Amino acid sequence: MSDLFYNSLRFVGLMLFQVLILNHFMLFGLVNPFVYILFILMLPLAIPGWLLLVLGFLTGYLMDIFMTGAGLHTAATVFMAFMRPFVLRLATGTKEPETVVYPGLSQMGARWWFSYTLSLVVLHHFVLFVLESFSFNQLGYTLLRIILSVAATEILILLFSYFFTLRNLKR
Amino acid sequence: MYNLVRFLQKHHFFILFVFLEVLALSMLSRSHHYQRASINHRTNNLAASIYHLQSHISDYFSLRYQNTILQKQNAELLHKLALAHLPEPQPDSILKERLVDYIPARVINNTVNLRNNYIIINKGYRDGVARDMGLISADGVAGIIIGVSEHYATAMSLLHQHSVLSIRFLKNDQIANLHWRGGNYRQAEVVDIPSHVIPQQGDSLVTSGHSFVFPEGIMVGTVDEVMESEKGNLNSARVRFSTDFGKLRYVYVVKNVYQNELDGLAKIKTNE
Structure with a gap:
């Protein structure tokens, strides 16, 4: 019950933050941070695979409605949700890390959490920006956008997870 | 049959992934041409009303700048009005007819930082806005309407890879x-x-x-x-x-009074 509550809260909070604030953030048209994917990253480990994919689809679809771009965020987020179990295994080195129930800074530790989030953010942003430009003649420009946006998203994700950790400690 | 069920059970994660990804990509491919994007586009009311609420607040921050622009445009219009009072050399009934109409609207959401940008305005089909109408600001061209709902409309900004x-x-x-x-x-x-x-x-x-x-x-x-x-x-x-797309706030929808007639002509031409 509290899983459902905290995840819904995080979902609404991240969505509003993304739509109302981050989408208006502009730096030379190059940096577009997408922090809403933190919702998928922080879903509990025990979540069944099909639910993970469906939630990825719904999150991306809702983002697409707000961004007026049909299918773009849906495709990227579903792909990221699909890759999550594999990346988790790679990042932690074990199939099912015993100490981790909820992925996050507090339970995974800084090194695991960083490599886990960074890999998935890179995968998500790569699919997103390549599909958006949909051509290879601006490859340099697209790659630059990917690199800068990944950096911005990752920094924000680390800040957010630090904030979530503080709250967990108080509880 | 049993083997099929076993197979589905074993690989359901991968199969569901392929299904959802194909669904997303087909949505994407349908939106990839201006014509098709415009046919499939629906302006979403939930998204629009959230943006509307937000623009209520953020509007106050650019009031001074927007006032200057509107004032400048007023001055230009007054100038034109003064010229219009001059006696015309040859009164021509056709030229006197009004060919276009302008529907004033306010931008409630607009991006400039993406590859494909859209503008959402606070006028919809109730106010006479329809698909394929132009959108201009006081400074110049801004975009083309591609979707309307009752109270809102979405325009493809000039900042879009399919806008020519x-x-x-x-x-x-x-x-x-x-x-x-x-x-x-x-x-x-x-x-x-x-x-x-x-x-x-x-x-x-x-x-x-x-x-x-x-x-x-x-x-x-x-x-x-x-x-x-x-x-x-x-x-x-x-x-x-x-047009400074980064500061777009007050815009006008360009409504061609003879749009139906022009569409009819175009149809006749293509039927031949």
Whole structure:
């Protein structure tokens, strides 16, 4: 019950933050941070695979409605949700890390959490920006956008997870 | 049968992934051409009303700037009004008829930092806004309406990879097409200028009036830099938009009064 509550809260909070604030953030048209994917990253480990994919689809679809771009965020987020179990295994080195129930800074530790989030953010942003430009003649420009946006998203994700950790400690 | 069930059970994660990804990509491919994007587009009321609420707050921050722009436009209109009172040399009933109508609207959401940008405005079909109408600001062209709901409409911004605008050089009436190649939202490109026409820096570009979406002679931008072709085929030019998309707030939807008639003509032409 509290899983459902905290995840819904995080979902609404991240969505509003993304739509109302981050989408208006502009730096030379190059940096577009997408922090809403933190919702998928922080879903509990025990979540069944099909639910993970469906939630990825719904999150991306809702983002697409707000961004007026049909299918773009849906495709990227579903792909990221699909890759999550594999990346988790790679990042932690074990199939099912015993100490981790909820992925996050507090339970995974800084090194695991960083490599886990960074890999998935890179995968998500790569699919997103390549599909958006949909051509290879601006490859340099697209790659630059990917690199800068990944950096911005990752920094924000680390800040957010630090904030979530503080709250967990108080509880 | 049992084997099939076993197979599905074993690989359900992968199969569901492929299914959802194909679904997403098919949505994406349908939106990849202007015509198809415009057919499939629905302006979402939930998204629009959240943006509406937000713009209520953020509007206050740009009041001073917006006032200056509106004041400037007022001054220009007053100037034109004064000229209009002069006796016409030859009264012509056709010229007196009103060809276009302007519906004032407010931008409630707008982006400039993506490859494909859209503008959401607070007027919908209730106010007479329809698909394929033009959207202009006080400074120049802004976009084309691609979707309407009851109270809101979505426009494809000029800052979109599928938006191509037919323009005319004010100085020599040369027609060309304007594209936006991404990146800087103040600059666009014209790549199909014939080699014998060499634009100068500062030349004005206006709408050509060939598309019926925009009336003729609406400001688009000025030439920033001319790039002459080395092989001697087509010159290109970098253009500075006259509209500042980053500060877009008050806009007008251009409604062609004879749109139905023009559509009918186009149909007759294609049927032949």
